[in-house]
Amino acid sequence: MSARTRARRNDHAGRGASVLVAALASAFGVVLLEVTSVMTTVLNAWGVTDMGSVRITLTIVAALFIAIAVYVSAIVTTNTVATIIAGRTRTIALMRLIGSSARAQRRAVATDGLAVGAIGAVAGAVAGILLGFVGLQILVATDVLPDLAYSLIQPVLAVPVIVVVVSTWAAAWAGSRRVLSVSPMQAVGAAEERSVEEVTRRPRRARIAILMMGSGVLLLLAGVAVGQASPLGVLIGVVGGILSFSGLVLGSHLIMPPVLALVGRVLGSSAPARLAAANAQRHPERSARATIGLVIGVTLITMFAVAGSTMEVIMQRTMEDPEARAGISESVSVTLAVISVLVGFSALIAAVGMVNNLAQSVLQRSREIGLLRALGFTAVQVRWMILAESLQMAAAAVAFGLVLGVFYGWAAAEALFGWSVEGSGIVAPAVPWLLVVLCVVGTVLLAVVASLVPARRAVSVAPVTALAAV
């Protein structure tokens, strides 16, 4: 396989991942809106009055989760595009050398993004509609839902489709920014690929991110404090939460590399583990983007779970009646399950992004892996190196998300309900053990799945072939 075909295959793989991500986001949006519409119909039939506000509430909740999914998928797509471009740097440089303008090169990438977004969004919408249709048939047939005149296909379904197309396009545009930083010299220049990101640190972005995080955390703590006395605390807390978390996402290129390094140290000091640790931090911005989606997903799931459980603990204190306690327990766990599934979908999209990121970065390093094989790296060591890298990314993202989620969830519960307890309402955060187990299992599963294909491909290429690649 020549370097050229490999590069092309690489691009195809990246594009495939972007189509999949767009399709998942769009299908999610479509299904969620369908569910909203079905629920409205059912509630209406039950004779619920005040349908107007029910409909609005349901739609707002759906929109919130769709927004999260679209946001995460945009991050994933930006990263995929940037990674593809990193792998194509030499080709782009050559095109620049023979006279193509950087803008024309970038426009080509963005146009590609538009096509990818459109294909993915439409495919996802079709799948979502089919899924909704089949699901509804089953639910009606099994008498879970009454047989009513449901209208699944509505104009509003176009909204998630359009949002996904536009966001994919925008993400491709953002990801293609680095085309501009490719100089024609890179076509003739050094043998080593230097990370563009290393050269372009962005101090202004870092300052804004730190400012947002700092003030956000302060507001959040203020919210907790005020929450001990009045229900108004939650308003302050929400502002603080959104502010600090946005700052965190903005500054992820500063935060994730040390987190990755910390986790990397746990993997041991064997040569494969150390190389894996170095690889995960080679392009700080790239690995930050590859992991931040997962951090967001896990943080949200954990936040809701911990908020729910902590809230339960607080409310149990205020209530004596065991029946009321059981009732609260029940409704909290049902709500949590629903929310977890809804947020979990965003985490799934982020996982697709991570898998793709690892596959691409291993492909782009095939020559280096050839060198390692020549120097005496066994196939098993190569596999372990890739698995360790995958494990490091997954574990860093999940562990960090878990820690953040516990903090946010606890703060939310305290700001919301702290006042309802006499005396000090401050309790320790309650962390459901099931959540922790799921996170650990999910991490290992994701890491193994992500490393499977790249590892097999990496060891199947003969060292001589890999070394010959230009």
Next chain:
Amino acid sequence: MENTPSDLGLAARVTHLGKTYGSSSTAVTALDDVSIGIRRGQFTAIMGPSGSGKSTLMHIMAGLDTATSGRAWLGDTEITGLADAALTVLRRRRIGFIFQAFNLVPTLDVRGNILLPFALDGRKPSTTESTWIDQLIESLGLTDRLTHRPHELSGGQQQRVAIARALATRPELVFADEPTGNLDSRTGREVLTLLKAASIGYGQSIAMVTHDPVAAAYADRILFLADGRVVEDREKSSAEEISGIMLGMEQRA
């Protein structure tokens, strides 16, 4: 009884080696019945026009590639038919490599790259080995570069790091494929002088592929390949003599 390669004073040996790429209709014969021995303690150059099979020969001798026919030994170990895992360990412990370019792992600094063969083996250099490595680093002028990453070094410096890595384990044989191919002539001469010094200084066996007569003139012995066959086997020669032989080969072709 057949003599073992080491009885013959050979660091490596191949007999009746053949290598064919592709299937019958489009087959390319890269090596055709090649039988040579690389003498222990010598600096051997392998020369020949482009496409004559030099790299292919080196790859097979180093256990990186497999032959279509014939046999190959490293020391007394026959490597024909060895499994991948055994070959890997053999490369790690008994062979050193210097390639034309892309020799170094970009994420490791200079020291990490030099110590990579030990790290792959999961061990630290012994005291004697450490003394030797320090000496190497000193003589290659890398002392104040140890914490630099490859992209911060010039091509010549990168090549010196590759030499340090190749010599660090004192392997039985060092293979170098066009080690000066990417360097200007002065830097190239420095690299060749360093290889020559290792050969004279402590009898390091070296096999170097090149098509530069000036580079080959540093060697104790020069093997000439053309169309996958060994066509000449010379003791130490001057660059002019080597150019003459090469010219003759090209005219015959």
